[in-house]
Amino acid sequence: MDAAEPKPSVIASHVDIVYRVFAGRRPGGGWRGRSTRGVRQVHAVKDVSFVANHGESIGVVGRNGSGKSTLLRAVAGLVPPTKGDVWADGTPSLLGVNAVLVKQVSGARNIYIGAQALGLSKAEVDAVFDEIVDFSGIGDAIHLPMSTYSSGMAARLRFAISTAVVPPVLVIDEALATGDAHFRARSEQRIKKLREQAGTVFLVSHSADTIRSMCDRALWLDQGELVMDGPVDAVVDAYSAVTKKSLGTTKRPEEPDVPGVQRWYGSNRYETSALASRSGTPGPHDTVVLASGLDPTLAMSAVPAAATVDAPVLLTAPDRLLSVTRAELARLEVDRVILLGGAEILGDEVAAELSGAGLTVDRVTGTTAVETSLALLSEVTAEDAVDTVFLVAHGETENVLAASITALAGLGRVLLVDSDGLTPTHLETLARLRPRKIVVVAEEGVVGDHDIAELRRHAEEGAERHLSPTPVLAANEASLGYRPEDVEVAYLASASPSSVCDVVTGAAVAGLVDAPMLLVERDSVPAATQQELERLAPSRLVVIGGPLSVSSAVRQALGDHRRSETPDSELDVDL
């Protein structure tokens, strides 16, 4: 420490934060008979120490899931560290995107609730009330319930409330991204003023520019560890250098941030797959399914099976392992990799590279996609009951998407057929498995009516043809099985044929965390999806794919469906 000049406002000493997540996967029907229900521990912050001083403005950078938000919640005193200690001057206040107060009541009442919770007396709130309303720019709507506010209005109001009192320590979690340029400029000014009043500001933002312009110091977290702590330019430079190296070029078209609607994508399908896995599946997984990105329909058809054994699905180039994929396999602490397809589909180079890294490599062999699909279904041992098997033609991408998303939600399986229809192996496999039900998602030209009659004998509840309308509708229907109170996050990707890989990636992550997977169009949110989002009102949305797959306008529109508060359903208190 250099002399006694700076006065500390926050001291974090060897902070470790481990929290439990409930893996809410339904048990039963496992492919290798392993139920994955239970509590998983996430080591979000590992041995982080720093001293923050009065008047400092500290940016926190790091990838999604690097522990930034968790660390800041500890600094705000909202999450106690599992190990270590945090000291602060007074009561810090956290300003986060999810912090709606009581949404059923008016903004005015929320000002009183929020400001009094921060420690103001009623008289003190009276004194600053007009200023808060003015600053938020909400106007007369302040007397309407907060549930009627757009996410931007709510964020502005929260910002105004949190900064009404000069908190000794203010923690801002991406809140500045909201609102128009005008509000942004005013909030930047307000933060500058706070700093002059000797407060300390912590700021998490994905935008390096925001951090550079607002902060003088930065912390860089990666996988919960403090990688670097120093002057803002040095840290942000180092951070961007590393992210550029591992992500390829990161010069992306500027896109306004939408609070609560994240976008996960890389510069190609393999990067997107690895990045989404990194952000969406925090804990370790011992088994991973590796599929060729050149045959997304085959990969998609394997997603429901992978989900039942709690295995992430990663896409790879057929002839080599990209470094992002290798890094992600290492991060997941994978022991065993299942290659989807024979050497014709995924080259031996990939297998050799994996074995070289000390991993067990198993292949689901088949020279074609259909053979592979059969082999995958045969992996199911006789004791495991298979619910529904969807038969779908390999070439019909839309049907594969629809069937796989439906199967994913209902613990079913997808079996591919060729355009020539069923083979004796199909019948044999199904006869052996005796699924509860067989659904044929193919035209009569592919699987004829007399084939269905034949299939009927192999399933307990028979077989039927069900041509799902479109992947969008099938995804919405599959999502209906989720109760809004169980849905924290929903994944979205474009239904257009060019984005199939994004759907595979999204469905694989969604399957692991038991979250709904919904589809949109490139430039619009279909009415049915919109309706389903309104019903679920998830607090967080994740768009898989870049602005070329799902436009910025769609992402913006999705922001309005986010739930900003937990549901207010009343438990019944009747007889």
Next chain:
Amino acid sequence: MNPPDPAASALSAEDARALARQHGLTSLAQRPTLRAYLGQLWSRRQFIMTLSAAQSAAKYEGNRLGQLWALFNPALLIVSYFLVFGVLLRTSRGIDNFVLFLSIGVVLFGVAATVITSGARAISSNLGLVRALRFPRAALPISATLTELITSWPAFALLLLLVPITGEPITWHAALFPAAIGLQMLQLTGMALIAARLVDVSRDLANLIPTVLRLLRYTSGVFFSIAVFAAAFPPVVEALLAYQPFALQLTLGRQALMQEVPLDGGPWLASVVWTVVLLVGGMIVFWRGEGSYGRG
């Protein structure tokens, strides 16, 4: 590439503690002492009031008839209970003014059920507040009780109105009614604190609450006289049924408003004891979980 930060790595846990002490920083990780915790709660009393008033106002906000439902709901409930238990099942044995007896039972037990239900969800239904602001979390279950008290005054007024309507004389005993309500609210606060902690520890427990409340509703003498119906059992059964807090809450209310239920010090004394036990116990139970609420 990554130079270790000198300030952080040089600072051992002891140095950090010393530095914090030197500059008067307080630990965010450690739970405050019970005394300090109660102090924090007291200093947020206005916040608790504001929150309760807001939540009470929100309750019927979406309804066209608004707060009138706070009157209609208990009134309709009393009528339906009367039809079932007074007319069909005739559980009115041994009670002269069954309408008032039943009304007091329905309203007071309804208050208890609501407080326990919303108290159990006090943390989970206020995650927005919990995740954004640091304040003593006991404010939330306490505000569940207060919210119900504010919401229920029309129902209490209805009970007072029913006294002359059902031909009951108005005596000085009615002045004890607020005291009965007060004791009930304090007991419910204690229970709400305990329920909030239990449900926070294991969310699954929330599923048991409706069943437990139903059981209590049928055994606390809401629509029958415990003394009459327990007569067939050994006296210990009657004592157990009559001296559990929910039954006592109804008894106290009835002693205050009904002439046929004579004023008796025993139940009042038992109620005071329950109040102290539940309030102190609830506060300690809840305080011991402070810091873990709304985590994850």
